[in-house]
Amino acid sequence: xxxxxxxxxxxxxxxxxxxxxxxxxxxxxxxxxxxxxxxxxxxxxxxxxxxxxxxxxxxxxxxxxxxxxxxxxxxxxxxxxxxxxxxxxxxxxxxxxxxxxxxxxxxxxxxxxxxxxxxxxxxxxxxxxxxxxxxxxxxxxxxxxxxxxxxxxxxxxxxxxxxxxxxxxxxxxxxxxxxxxxxxxxxxxxxxxxxxxxxxxxxxxxxxxxxxxxxxxxxxxxxxxxxxxxxxxxxxxxxxxxxxxxxxxxxxxxxxxxxxxxxxxxxxxxxxxxxx
Numbered sequence: 001x002x003x004x005x006x007x008x009x010x011x012x013x014x015x016x017x018x019x020x021x022x023x024x025x026x027x028x029x030x031x032x033x034x035x036x037x038x039x040x041x042x043x044x045x046x047x048x049x050x051x052x053x054x055x056x057x058x059x060x061x062x063x064x065x066x067x068x069x070x071x072x073x074x075x076x077x078x079x080x081x082x083x084x085x086x087x088x089x090x091x092x093x094x095x096x097x098x099x100x101x102x103x104x105x106x107x108x109x110x111x112x113x114x115x116x117x118x119x120x121x122x123x124x125x126x127x128x129x130x131x132x133x134x135x136x137x138x139x140x141x142x143x144x145x146x147x148x149x150x151x152x153x154x155x156x157x158x159x160x161x162x163x164x165x166x167x168x169x170x171x172x173x174x175x176x177x178x179x180x181x182x183x184x185x186x187x188x189x190x191x192x193x194x195x196x197x198x199x200x201x202x203x204x205x206x207x208x209x210x211x212x213x214x215x216x217x218x219x220x221x222x223x224x225x226x227x228x229x230x231x232x233x234x235x236x237x238x239x240x241x242x243x244x245x246x247x248x249x250x251x252x253x254x255x256x257x258x259x260x261x262x263x264x265x266x267x268x269x270x271x272x273x274x275x276x
Contacts, residue, residue: 026166027166027167027169028138028139028168029139030138031097031139031143032096033096034142034144034146036149038147038171038276039148039149039151039169039170040148040149040151040170040171040173040174040273041151041168041174041199042054042055042151042152042153042176043153043161043173043176044155044175044176044186044190045156045157045186045188045189047154047155047156048178049155049176049178049208050176050178050207050243051153051155051176052075052081053084053207053249054205055081055152056081056084056253056258057243057263058263058266059107059150060105060261060263061263061269061270062270063105063107063259065274067147067148068144068147069108069146069149069150070108070109070143070146070150071109071151072110072137072138072141072149072151072152072168073110073113074151074153074164075154075160076112076123076133076134076154076160077125077154078154079112079113079123080253081109081111081113082111082114082119083113083254083256084258085256085259086103087109087256090114090115091110091115096142097140098141098142099141100141105259108144127159127160128159130159131159131163134160134163134164135163135167135168138168151168157189165199171200172199172202173199173200174201174203174204174205174269175190175201175204176204176205177204177207177231178208178223179209179224179226180223180224184227184231187204187235188231191235201235201236202237202239203237203239203241204231204237204240205241205243206241208222208243208244209221209226209228209242209243209244210242210244211245239268239269241265241266242265244265248261
């Protein structure tokens with residue numbers, strides 16, 4: 001992908017990943033005032049594996065390396081990103097579009113919870129409405145000079161993931177899974193969807209991979225032996241991250257201080273993202 005890519009395929013002759021396998025008539029233009037260089041989706045074939053945690057850690061890790069990061073929270077019915085970053089204020093806008101919230105370290109964030117009067121109110125909308133909001137987060141929000149945007153997707157392969165895959169020019173996806181035996185099925189669903197849409201898999205993250213004893217340092221596979229390496233090899237994915245069970249993740253997320261965690265586990269994935 002060219003660093004000067006505008007993600008507007010209509011006036012470009014390059015044969016890049018934005019074109020392959022996708023009907024470009026579905027692509028939605030970003031806000032004219034936005035500058036977004038790379039877009040990475042964070043996906044899973046099932047819920048409860050920690051996509052929002054992984055999305056947040058990746059964005060923070062990239063920000064620490066000097067890249068302006070942003071998060072588009074596409075998990076409309078379960079938006080947790082603002083709380084993890086301690087953001088309470090509502091999104092504002094002007095005649096040119098909505099303005100994303102900005103975290104304490106400068107990450108740009110847009111989530112439906114930034115638009116609700118009460119963030120604890122449920123979002124009881126049908127699929128087409130939810131999909132429309134996701135597209136508006138891309139087209140109506142003014143994203144300021146973003147080097148890498150992460151899209152936190154809801155689980156599965158339904159309306160919203162399909163909308164993101166078709167409407168937003170993803171440069172690749174990162175698949176999140178957990179250690180159980182069913183990881184092969186979870187990864188397979190997400191991988192096959194990416195393949196059908198012509199979007200490369202940049203890496204895989206196994207969350208809750210092990211617990212490291214603070215006393216002896218031994219690693220314990222509490223949720224069973226890891227299967228992520230085999231799944232990655234099957235799909236030709238070189239970059240694999242194994243996140244431990246770490247109480248600090250939950251404590252910092254609950255306190256809105258996820259940016260305080262130095263995610264050394266994500267160094268290899270950051271290096272992979274730098275190459276796209």
